[in-house]
Amino acid sequence: MSKLVKSIKEAIQLAGLKDGMTISFHHHLRNGDMVAVMVMDAICELGIKDMNVNISSVFDTHGPFIEYIRDGVITGIETDYMGGVVGRAVSEGIMDKPVTFRTHGGRPSDIIRGASPIDVAFIAAPTADCMGNCTGKIGKSACGSLGYAFADAMYAKKSIVITDNLVEYPLIDYSIAENYIDYVVAVDKIGEPSGIVSGTTKITKDPVGLVIADYAARAIDASGLLKDGFSFQTGAGGASLAAAKYLKDIMMKKNIKGSYGLGGITAYMVDMLNSGCFKALYDVQCFDLDAVRSIRENPNHMEVTAAHYASPTAKSSAVDSLDVVILGATEIDTDFNVNVHTDSNGYIMGGSGGHSDTAAGAKMSMIVAPLSRARLPIVVDKVLCKSTPGSTVDVLVTQRGIAVNPLRADLADRFKDAGLPVYDIHDLKAMAEQLNGTPKKPVLGDKIVANVLYRDGTLLDTIKNVPVK
Amino acid sequence: MIMQRACAGTLESSDIYVEIAPAEAGSGLELDITSVVFAQFGEDIERVIRETLAELDVTDASVRVSDRGAVDCTIRARVETAVCRAKGEK
Structure with missing residues (x-):
């Protein structure tokens, strides 16, 4: 055979x-x-x-998909993430059938x-x-x-x-x-x-990013979750990685032995494993060469399937045992709903990935983001796309202060006791608008170009087309 | 009086690049704005540029800006600098 x-x-x-x-x-x-x-x-x-x-996931290297969509070779896309190249074409309405986004x-x-x-x-x-x-x-x-x-x-x-x-x-x-x-x-x-894979993933040198990372690490320290057996996931964004580095410093200083690191794995998580911060890494995807080398050579750095990582219908998945996850956002609204699918003009340029899975599973889910990016405040009245429900998002950390979901008054008290700058999320929004002005909402079309499914398969939100001028 | 072509600013995020060039007396202001946040702040950007030019007594000029999400004070500073350079001021 x-x-x-x-x-x-x-x-x-x-x-x-x-x-x-x-x-x-x-x-x-x-x-x-x-x-x-x-x-x-x-x-x-x-x-x-x-x-x-x-x-x-659809990356920009899949740009030729656009031609295949136009020619009718591809008529449906189901994905967890879509980069800006194909995302822009989809947002402009080239597909008859909406894209299905999952986690x-x-x-x-x-x-x-x-x-x-x-x-x-x-x-x-x-x-x-x-x-x-x-x-x-x-x-x-x-x-x-x-x-x-x-x-x-x-x-x-x-x-x-x-x-x-x-x-x-x-x-x-x-x-x-x-x-x-x-x-x-x-x-x-x-x-x-x-x-x-990138050769090396670098932590940010941007002073704003470093302040955010410092607050994030101190908030984790103050949360009551940072003790022996601690488990952790972080994204590969600059501020998230810087937070991981600061967190490592705290864990080393206090001699805290964590249990596992999860997720997409970078050199920083590998360094935490090798420094004794974790017993194991559960790795669904490697982001850089150090992670690839480590999963090959270190038996404590283990490959996990996506179902083991985050499936809500598995008998259990690794996100269920997670203490803290650090995540990004393009927008967060005053109800703590997070958008990671579209940019501020409504164009698709991302997706949930493991965002809503880890937010649902972790004991504390933390969004790190600058108060505004290129004049656009991070906090809005209503996100253009609900990628992760606010009921699963606990904390927003910006360089100007930390907002805590009212559902988690316990965390707010702990942060205040630790001397961290805790604000109502409406106050962070007002602070950003005072600096930047209040942005007008982009005008979107009526055609549904994507359906966003929550991790349990229910419809969480829809994404509308961006009218082409 | 705009004597020569001049520019100020950069194309970095949160900055604005301003180019200004002379125009015939009486021809007015020709304004060309591109911005990553045009949908959200387009009118504000134009208003601030026009106000700043008026304060500097610039009535005839061709102005092109490429905005990367600059706040009002940055826009004012870049326009003012470009105008000073275009007037040949030190």
Whole structure:
């Protein structure tokens, strides 16, 4: 028996792909990914159309999707995140069918429970053997964890592994096992290394970002959660990473031994693991080369599947045991609802990712953001898109002060006792508007270009088109 | 009196780049504004630029600005500097 086929086209034909079916991709190769476009090219050449594309994230490297949408090759997109290039086209209304946004936990949940079935999954694998055992930890296109790809490989009707490093059977230390894989294709190159992982993730040098990070770390210290067994997730944004660094300093000084770090993993989380701040890292996605090296070499740095990471219908997921998560926002409203899907003009340029999953799971979810960005206050009356419900958002940290959700009066008291500048969120909004003026709301159209599903699959919000002038 | 073409500011976030050039006497102000926050603050930006030019007695000029989300005081400062340079003032 051989699963090895000569070309992507041949694999697509063997898998029986037909008009109107659903195909899937994962995004661990991030902005270096060449596989999704390579596969779409093959599908187009085979004359197959009306594809529903379920992809865990759409990056700017997937710009050629726009042409395939115009030509009717792609007619549906389901994703957890969409970068600004495809996002702009979608916002301007190029698709007839609205995009479906899920969360990183909702996506595997819906795949596993059958709410979003996949006909053919394409697994970009930095290393694989001829039977389909595969891993992201080694190979010239190494990306580390393959966490988001597991549900696809396990639950799609057909699964195709595409690799640029075919090794002898059996692959040692595989991630996804051969029993889920139908076909294997070797290609010259699956990704552009510079786009897959950054060489080093850098913390911000911006003084505003450093003040935010300092407040964030002190608020975590004051929360009562920072003690032995502490668990933590942070984003890869500059201020979030700086907060992690300050947090590490506090943990080292107080000799606090945490339990686990979670999420997309950066060099800073690896450094915290190696410094004894955590016993383990649970890694659904590596952001930089240090993280890739660590997951390959350190047994305490473990790959987790997206379902294990954040699925709300799993028997339990790692976000359920999380103490603190630090998250970003493009807007937050006075009810603490957060927008991470659209920019202030209403254009799609992001998505939930694990935002609402971790906010729901963590004992304290903390948004870090400057009081305003390029004249636009972070706090608004009503967010343009509700990505994460305010009932799950506990704290907003800005350089001018901290606002605490009224549902969490306990935290406000602790922060005040620690001498932190606590304000009503309306006061932070007023402060920003005094400096910047009050922005006018952008005028949006009537066409729904995206539906935003909450992690449990219910409709949380819709995104309207931006009228083209 | 605008004697020569001059500019001030940068294209950094929260700054504004202002270019000013001479125009024939009596031709008035020609204003070209692009801004990342035009939808939210377009009218405010134009008002502040016109006010600042009026305070500096600039009546005839071609002014192009590329705004990256500057607040009012930044806009005033950049316009004022560009005008001073265009007038040949030290």
